[in-house]
Amino acid sequence: MKAIVLNRETESKIELADLPVPQLGTDQVRVQIKAAALNHRDEWCRQGLYPNLKDGVILGSDGAGIVSEVAHQGLNEWLGREVIINPALNWGESEKVQSKDFQILGMPGHGTLTEFVNVDFSRIFPKPSFMSWEEAAALPLGGLTAFRALMVQGGLQKGEKVLVTGFGGGVAQFAVQYALAKGGEVFVSSSSDDKIASALQLGVKKGFNYKNEDWAEAALQKTGGFDLIIDSAMGDTINNLIHVVKPGGRIVFYGATKGNPDGFNARKVFWNQIKLIGSTMGSDKDFAEMLSFVNQNKIRPLVDRVFSLEEAEKAFDRMKAGQQLGKIVIKI
Structure with a gap:
């Protein structure tokens, strides 16, 4: 073979x-x-x-x-x-x-x-x-990873504002489609304006190009902050996410492609009672529930x-x- x-x-x-x-x-x-x-x-x-x-x-x-x-x-x-x-x-x-x-x-x-x-x-x-x-x-892999990060670890609820970073990758595209199907108000970030345009066609409210230094401030002004953020980069970008998540909000990261952060705004995390949550792949139960969700909502x-x-x-x-x-x- x-x-x-x-x-x-x-x-x-x-x-x-x-x-x-x-x-x-x-x-x-x-x-x-x-x-x-x-x-x-x-x-x-x-x-x-x-x-x-x-x-x-x-x-x-x-x-x-x-x-x-x-x-x-x-x-x-x-x-x-x-x-x-x-x-x-x-x-x-x-x-x-x-x-x-x-x-x-x-x-x-x-x-x-x-x-x-x-x-x-x-x-x-x-x-x-x-x-x-x-x-x-x-x-399978991307769909499962996104489902656990968004639904299990992130606990997404209908009507919440969600930011999915790095739109274009496999997990991110599933997270966006799942969040839309769940009734979330979905936003994305990307380094590509073309990928942001594709996200908007799916039903995303707005996208932010993270190559722009002031993207986090623009996102905060536009949205008032996010209830839930799904991220795979980590690195020094974490402080931007801490800046745009609402007090009491959740940041779930399923990867660290930019490595560990050199700086970390710990004071804002504890003062605003922000939850930082790790997520990896998913259990057999998660996979079965993901597949049921995908079939029910006809997610392609x-x-x-x-x-x-x-x-x-x-x-x-x-x-x-x-x-x-x-x-x-x-x-x-």
């Missing part, structure tokens, strides 16, 4: 390999992948910035396809069904936090950028019937561009450049 694997000995750090189809393990199903989607973690693996890297591992966490084989007769009901894959493994028993054994499909274990992948049957769910293969492949993932397996390097380069609006998909 063809697959995109990590190979740090090559110039591009990834390669298209021909691998044997692995044998099924206990309670596993084999999914013939129709489409897979990239996440930033795939590019971070390529750059050597992810822990526990191993050459030869098939990359990719997101995938959708058809169950082509099952480990035993008790799983026959899944044969031939169109499914999406929950890439969160070993979350554990607590809904509050993942276990120490938590992993994500695609590193250190094999992932979805391949013709076939074996997963435990508990990881598969019926593909939303209204989605294309490309849309379905775009949903934004697909940026579709590549073939042979064009994987171009797809990775596009993600590295940050050019995408929505998810980058590889059709198998």
Whole structure:
């Protein structure tokens, strides 16, 4: 079978390999992948910035396809069904936090950028019937991360003002669509006026270009402050978010692409009783509830561009450049 694997000995750090189809393990199903989607973690693996890297591992966490084989007769009901894959493994028993054994499909274990992948049957769910293969492949990791950050950790309520930072990325686009479906008053920030224009077409109230030094003050004057902010950057931008969140508001961050902040306005945080909340992926319960919410509201993932397996390097380069609006998909 063809697959995109990590190979740090090559110039591009990834390669298209021909691998044997692995044998099924206990309670596993084999999914013939129709489409897979990239996440930033795939590019971070390529750059050597992810822990526990191993050459030869098939990359990719997101995938959708058809169950082509099952480990035993008790799983026959899944044969031939169109499914999406929950890439969160070993979350554990607590809904509050993942276990120490938590992993994500695609590193250190094999992932979805391949013709076939074996997963435990508990990881598969019926593909939303209204989605294309490309849309379905775009949903799992980003959709789950956004749902937990916004609904579980953030506790979004109808009518609240929400700021989603960095609109254009996969998680951010889901957070925007979920917040709109929930009845939030949604705003975005981005470094691209074109991406802000796309957000407005979705129903966002207003966007702010964070390249403008006074964007936070302009946002505060325009909105009066936000009840909830969903962020993936952190770094020194956190003080801008502290400035524009309402007293008693919540800032949920699911990443720190700009690293740790050099400065931190602790006094304003405690005086205004602001809640800073971390969020990572989501539990099995979160995934099931996310999928139900998506089906109920007919939310379609934004697909940026579709590549073939042979064009994987171009797809990775596009993600590295940050050019995408929505998810980058590889059709198998």
